[in-house]
Amino acid sequence: MVQGVTEFLPISSSGHLVFFQSLFGFRKSDVLFDVILHLGTLLAVVVYFRSDIVTIIKGVTARLKGKERNLEGERLLLWIGVSTVPTGLMGILLQDWFESLFLKPRTVGVMLLVTGGVLWLTRVAKQEGKSIFGMSWVDALLIGIAQGVAIIPGISRSGATLSAGLFRGLDRELSGRFAFLLSIPAILGAALLEIRKLGISTLMPAYLLGAAAAFFVGLLALKFLMKIIKIGKISHFCYYCWGVGMLMILLVK
Numbered sequence: 001m002v003q004g005v006t007e008f009l010p011i012s013s014s015g016h017l018v019f020f021q022s023l024f025g026f027r028k029s030d031v032l033f034d035v036i037l038h039l040g041t042l043l044a045v046v047v048y049f050r051s052d053i054v055t056i057i058k059g060v061t062a063r064l065k066g067k068e069r070n071l072e073g074e075r076l077l078l079w080i081g082v083s084t085v086p087t088g089l090m091g092i093l094l095q096d097w098f099e100s101l102f103l104k105p106r107t108v109g110v111m112l113l114v115t116g117g118v119l120w121l122t123r124v125a126k127q128e129g130k131s132i133f134g135m136s137w138v139d140a141l142l143i144g145i146a147q148g149v150a151i152i153p154g155i156s157r158s159g160a161t162l163s164a165g166l167f168r169g170l171d172r173e174l175s176g177r178f179a180f181l182l183s184i185p186a187i188l189g190a191a192l193l194e195i196r197k198l199g200i201s202t203l204m205p206a207y208l209l210g211a212a213a214a215f216f217v218g219l220l221a222l223k224f225l226m227k228i229i230k231i232g233k234i235s236h237f238c239y240y241c242w243g244v245g246m247l248m249i250l251l252v253k
Contacts, residue, residue, distance in 0.1 A: 003037040003210070004044070004217025008180070008225050010159030010237050011244070012115055013041075015108045018153050019244070022105045022252045033207050035194045040211030042187045044218035045180050052076065052181055075132050076181065082137055083144030084185045090148030091190060098151045109248030111154025116241030118163050119156075123235045128169030132178075139168040143178065147186060154245070157183065158225070162234060176229040180222070 002020055006013040017034060046053065059073020091098075101107055130139070146164035150157035158179055165175030228234055 001213050001217045003041060004214040004219075005221045007038070007041040007214070007218055008044075008158055008221040010115070010119055010156045010162060010225075010234055011241055012108075012112055012154050012156040012159070013038075014153035015112050015115075015156075015244070015248075018105055018108045019248055019252065031194055033203075033210065035191045036204075036207040036211050037214045038187050039191050040214030041218040042184065042191070044215050044222055045183055045187075048219060048222050049177065049181055052177060056080075056181075072132055075135070076178075079132070079135055079137075079140040079178070080182055080185065082140035083147065083182050086141060086144040087148040087151075087182075087186050088189065090145075091151055091186075094151070098153075101153050105252040106249050108154035109245045109252070111152055112241045112245030112248065115154065115156045115159050116238040116245065119159055119235050119241065120238040121235075122163050122166050125163075125166040126169050127172075127232075129171045130169050130174070131171060132174060135168075135170065139165075139170065142168060143182065147182060156241070157186075159234075159237070159241075162229065172229050172232055173226075176226050 002016050003013050006016045014034070017037075055070065055073040056077045057073070059070035059075075059077060062068060062070045063074060101111075128134075143161050143164045146160040147157060149155055150160040161179035161182060162175050165178060166172070170178070225234075228236075
């Protein structure tokens with residue numbers, strides 16, 4: 001349930017998982033459990049944005065078959081591909097360093113303060129209202145870099161990518177759609193790499209129960225957040241990030 005709420009709200013799911021694992025006395029983060037939970041919320045993204053995924057598929061198939069082109073689908077896929085490159089490179093090159101931070105709750109608390117600061121700054125972002133056709137490769141690249149930085153626990157992935165989109169002048173709704181569509185290859189790629197290394201756990205039934213909870217709660221959280229994005233109020237989450245960040249720094253060992 002914690003994963004389902006925090007994966008989509010811009011308050012860092014990884015930071016909250018570290019916090020609760022520390023609170024419950026887990027000596028070491030169970031990476032496989034985290035991966036399974038992320039797959040649960042990934043499924044929520046696929047279900048919620050199924051119309052956009054269908055648009056992308058139609059764009060690809062129309063291009064391959066030489067039919068009337070679906071330009072929106074083609075452009076979405078192009079910019080997702082561009083954004084995924086820096087995210088993937090950062091994940092591969094800095095994976096060990098990123099994972100070491102899961103054992104440092106106070107550092108995660110500091111990163112939550114940073115997330116809060118970024119969210120607060122979205123108040124001054126220019127509202128240019130760019131459409132998918134107004135996006136450039138620079139926009140896509142910077143959003144991808146923001147997603148790569150968000151591998152750091154405590155830096156919210158949704159908060160970083162949403163904020164990057166708003167800072168680049170994207171339409172609010174497009175910023176939300178693109179941020180979550182972009183999470184699909186990132187989460188799926190990371191999950192496949194980790195599962196290949198970690199294998200199967202005897203606790204898998206419990207893990208799958210957690211993934212189911214993350215899926216259903218995630219759908220509700222995603223629907224709520226998209227409404228917040230449309231009215232331009234994501235900066236309000238900064239106060240929560242600052243509060244939890246300070247609690248982690250002061251209370252967690």
